[in-house]
Amino acid sequence: MNNANNKPSAPIQSIQRAAAILRSFTEAEPELGVSELSRRLNLHKSTVSRMIATLQAEGLIDQNPESGKYRLGIGLVGLAGVALGRLDARTVAQPHLSDLVAASQETVNVTALDGNECVNIERMASPQPIQYIGWIGRRSPLHCTASGKLILAHMTPEERTAVLPQPLRQYTDKTITDGYQLTRQLNQICQQKYAIVHEEYEIGFSSMAGPLYNHQGNLLATVSISGPTYRLNDAVFQEQLPMLLATCQKISAELGFLPMPTHTMR
Structure with a gap:
């Protein structure tokens, strides 16, 4: 239904990366560390760390204080x-x-x-x-x-x-x-x-x-x-x-x- 005045926008890379991080967590692997996410997504560790910090601030990811690894946050339940x-x-x-x-x-x-x-x-x-x-x-x-x-x-x-x-x-x-x-x-x-x-x-x-x-x-x-x-x-x-x-x-x-x-x- 797009026309010349309503062209689809190009994907936003940061949002795509955030979605990729969230999809990385599964029932088989509910917790992952920054290094593991970096390897799987082929992203620099600093990039993954910044994105995780943002997702954590929004309640979409939290950290297990015992293992130090990250997991999906309770904020996703509402969504x-x-x-x-x-x-x-x-x-x-x-x-x-x-x-x-x-x-x-x-x-x-x-x-x-x-x-x-x-x-x-x-x-x-x-x-x-x-x-x-x-x-x-x-x-x-x-x-x-x-x-x-x-x-x-x-x-x-x-x-x-x-x-x-x-x-x-x-x-x-x-x-x-x-x-x-x-x-x-x-x-x-x-x-x-x-x-x-x-x-x-x-x-x-x-x-x-x-x-x-x-x-x-x-x-x-x-x-x-x-x-x-x-x-x-x-x-x-x-x-x-x-x-x-x-x-x-x-x-x-x-x-x-x-x-x-x-x-x-x-």
């Missing part, structure tokens, strides 16, 4: 928890998706944020001969999809700025590319807690998304109903909205979410 949370959303959602597909007769996807895109982490296809193809692993932009807009609506303005491309890419003649107009729409989505999109990303297809919350009340993923626009107009979406939101509430409850009367998006 892993976020990733595992998405897998939990997929596992918990699976039993509920078939009922939603049966009721809507359309394709249902579970989608999560990954970098500056949303990615499908679970899917159940429509039984209709003409259907929306949203395979697991498919990536989509945030500003012109129902799941993406719902994710953006949960973000602060600063978080949105960090993930949205500038300028906003126009995929169809219905794509919103004006930042002010998009912000107004996201504010509305924030209030109603669902998003509907007609042909903003792909001509002929529409989608509606509802939120999945974790035990802390944070957005973990979305559940969307997608299909051809000729079957999914606003009237049909309004008929299907209660069952979509009811499904999201059931899944969120199994993820530990306890809704409060005053719960709002950030």
